[in-house]
Each structure stands twice: as structure tokens, then as C-alpha cells.
Amino acid sequence: MSTKNKKSQTVFVTGGAGFIGSNLIETLLKRKNVDRVVCVDNLDPFYDPAFKRENIKPFLKNEKFKFYKTDIRNFSALEKIFIKEVPTHVVHIAAKANARLSVKDPEEYETVNIHGTLNLLELSKDQKVKKFIFTSSSSVYGNSAKSPFSELSSTDFPLAPYGSSKKAGEVLAHTYAHNFKLPVVCLRLFNAYGERQRPDLVIYKWVENILKGKPIEMSGTGKRARDFTYVGDIVHAIELALSSKGSYEIFNIGNSKPVTLKKLLSLVEKALDKKAIAKSRPSHHASVESTFANTNKAKKVLGWEQQVSLEEGIMKFVKWLRENRFKNIK
Numbered sequence: 001m002s003t004k005n006k007k008s009q010t011v012f013v014t015g016g017a018g019f020i021g022s023n024l025i026e027t028l029l030k031r032k033n034v035d036r037v038v039c040v041d042n043l044d045p046f047y048d049p050a051f052k053r054e055n056i057k058p059f060l061k062n063e064k065f066k067f068y069k070t071d072i073r074n075f076s077a078l079e080k081i082f083i084k085e086v087p088t089h090v091v092h093i094a095a096k097a098n099a100r101l102s103v104k105d106p107e108e109y110e111t112v113n114i115h116g117t118l119n120l121l122e123l124s125k126d127q128k129v130k131k132f133i134f135t136s137s138s139s140v141y142g143n144s145a146k147s148p149f150s151e152l153s154s155t156d157f158p159l160a161p162y163g164s165s166k167k168a169g170e171v172l173a174h175t176y177a178h179n180f181k182l183p184v185v186c187l188r189l190f191n192a193y194g195e196r197q198r199p200d201l202v203i204y205k206w207v208e209n210i211l212k213g214k215p216i217e218m219s220g221t222g223k224r225a226r227d228f229t230y231v232g233d234i235v236h237a238i239e240l241a242l243s244s245k246g247s248y249e250i251f252n253i254g255n256s257k258p259v260t261l262k263k264l265l266s267l268v269e270k271a272l273d274k275k276a277i278a279k280s281r282p283s284h285h286a287s288v289e290s291t292f293a294n295t296n297k298a299k300k301v302l303g304w305e306q307q308v309s310l311e312e313g314i315m316k317f318v319k320w321l322r323e324n325r326f327k328n329i330k
């Protein structure tokens with residue numbers, strides 16, 4: 001019989017060396033009700049794995065933390081970890097996460113994002129985990145949903161294989177909730193930004209180029225709008241979802257205040273106190289016109305609300321980039 005306190009949690013975080021995952025782990029390790037945080041990540045080379053090693057480095061000293069360099073497509077390796085660690089909660093964050101690149105490499109996105117998710121659902125079902133959180137994406141809405149997007153808006157027409165793989169993950173998770181009573185929460189995240197952000201994402205790339213005096217790329221005329229959401233607010237939503245009730249729920253997690261890319265650039269310039277040299281490039285046809293979250297359901301059911309405004313979040317993020325990733329750029 002397990003000697004674990006009934007209320008103590010062993011949280012299994014996939015993709016925990018990445019941007020959102022490492023922010024979540026940093027918070028979970030501070031929680032008294034969390035006994036252990038198990039991180040599985042294959043340090044995928046889609047962006048420099050050195051960043052991922054750096055993300056988890058401070059956690060390695062913590063005795064509550066355990067890291068496994070493992071691919072979520074490898075069922076038998078995952079099974080061994082599940083048997084050894086006995087997770088009570090799973091936060092499934094690992095994914096290939098770039099909509100535009102998914103158009104070029106749909107098979108890789110399908111195997112990681114769908115087959116990998118299936119492996120985790122299967123093991124979580126066998127382990128009878130108390131909550132399975134799946135990080136989905138606003139990409140499921142494509143261009144067809146009416147703004148602001150509600151959880152009931154159409155998700156039948158994502159524009160990129162990435163969005164369709166996230167939709168497939170949600171639907172698979174539903175079948176596990178239905179057939180095996182696995183309690184599932186899918187969080188549709190909207191344009192995350194903040195400390196440890198992926199270097200392929202817009203704010204990061206702009207800050208780097210502006211600091212280096214290089215031109216930045218602006219998609220089209222800068223009119224496309226995005227609902228940028230601070231990573232700390234996303235971590236808070238995951239924590240609330242971990243302790244929520246219910247058998248299967250989907251929540252939008254977004255700032256609910258979309259801004260055009262032009263407006264975003266003005267905020268970045270203000271935070272850096274430096275003007276950008278902007279060059280327009282054609283907008284990618286797999287990238288949506290706009291994202292805009294209706295978060296009424298998250299507010300009502302989870303008690304979640306966005307806390308950090310875009311202005312404040314950009315200031316924090318730019319400060320972090322200057323002190324960490326770009327400390328050598330004068």
C-alpha cells in the first residue's frame with residue numbers, strides 16, 4: 001500500500017523543459033501540496049536544446065524534482081516512468097508547437113501531438129490519475145470562428161496541421177473521459193509570451209533584432225491581431241485546472257484584449273526605448289487573421305482571470321530577456 005499522504009500530489013509534466021512547462025514547474029515546486037514533480041522532455045531540437053537545459057537547471061538541485069529525457073512517442077519508456085513514479089496528476093504540455101512549420105512537416109506533428117497524447121492518456125487511465133490537463137491551442141479555431149471565440153465556436157476548420165493535431169488531442173482525451181472516467185481539462189491557450197519564451201515567437205525575435213540593430217519582420221501590413229497572454233497567467237490557469245472538479249471541460253485561456261502587430265511593436269519599442277527597422281513580409285496562409293478569447297467560462301468555473309496587462313507583461317519579459325538571453329548585447 002502507498003505510504004503517500006492522500007492529499008499530496010505527484011505531478012507528471014510533459015514538455016517541462018520548454019517555455020510554458022518550465023514556468024509551471026518553477027511554481028509547482030513551491031507548492032506544499034506537491035510532493036514531487038516529474039518532468040519528461042526529449043529536449044527536441046526544434047529550437048536550441050541549450051535553452052531547455054538552462055530552463056530546468058535550477059530545478060535539478062531540488063529533491064522534489066526528477067527529470068527524464070524521454071520521447072513521449074516511446075510508450076514502453078513512458079510506462080516504466082509511470083510505474084516507478086506513480087503520478088497522481090498529469091499536465092501534458094509536450095508538443096511540436098509551431099503552426100507554420102507544421103505545414104511543412106505534418107507527420108512529425110501528427111506523431112508527437114496525437115500519438116504522444118494517446119500514450120499519455122492510456123497510461124493515465126491505467127494509473128487512475130486524478131486529473132489530466134491537456135494544453136490545447138487557440139489554433140483549433142482557425143479563421144472560421146466569430147470573435148471573440150467561445151469554447152462552443154466552430155473548431156472544424158483549423159488552418160494548419162498543428163491546429164488539427166491539437167483538436168485531435170482534445171477529442172481523444174474526451175473519449176478517455178467518457179469510457180474510463182479519466183478527469184480531463186483541455187486549456188486552449190492564446191499566444192503565450194513571457195520569461196523563457198520560445199525563440200521562434202514574435203516578441204522574442206523582435207527584441208533580439210532591435211537590440212542587434214537588425215530589421216524586424218512584420219507580417220503583412222501589421223493589421224493581424226493576437227490575444228497575447230502572459231505565461232504567469234497561464235500557469236495560474238493550469239494550477240486552478242489541477243484542482244477543478246468535473247469529468248471533461250474545455251476552457252479558453254487568453255488575455256481577451258487582442259492587439260494588432262503594429263500596436264505590439266509600439267509596446268516593444270517603448271519597453272526597449274528603441275525604434276525598430278520594420279520590413280514587411282507576406283502573411284503566411286496557415287496563420288490566422290486574429291485570435292480573441294472569450295474567457296467567461298474560465299472565470300465562472302475555474303475562478304480564473306488574467307492578471308497581467310500586455311504593457312506590464314512586455315516590460316517584465318523585455319527585462320528578463322536583457323538580463324538572461326541577451327545580456328551580451330550592448
Ligand SMILES: NC(=O)c1ccc[n+]([C@@H]2O[C@H](COP(=O)([O-])OP(=O)(O)OC[C@H]3O[C@@H](n4cnc5c(N)ncnc54)[C@H](O)[C@@H]3O)[C@@H](O)[C@H]2O)c1
Pocket residue numbers: 014015016017018019020021040041042043044045052070071072073092093094095096097112116135136137138188189190191192193198
Ligand atoms: N507558446 C504558445 O503561444 C502556445 C499557445 C497555445 C498552445 N501552446 C501549447 O503549449 C504547449 C507548450 O508550448 P511552448 O510554447 O512552451 O513550447 P516549447 O516548445 O517551449 O515546449 C514544448 C516542450 O515539449 C518538448 N517536446 C517536443 N516533442 C517532444 C517529444 N516527442 N517527447 C517529449 N518532449 C517533447 C520540447 O522539447 C519542449 O521542451 C504546447 O503543447 C503548445 O502546443 C503554446
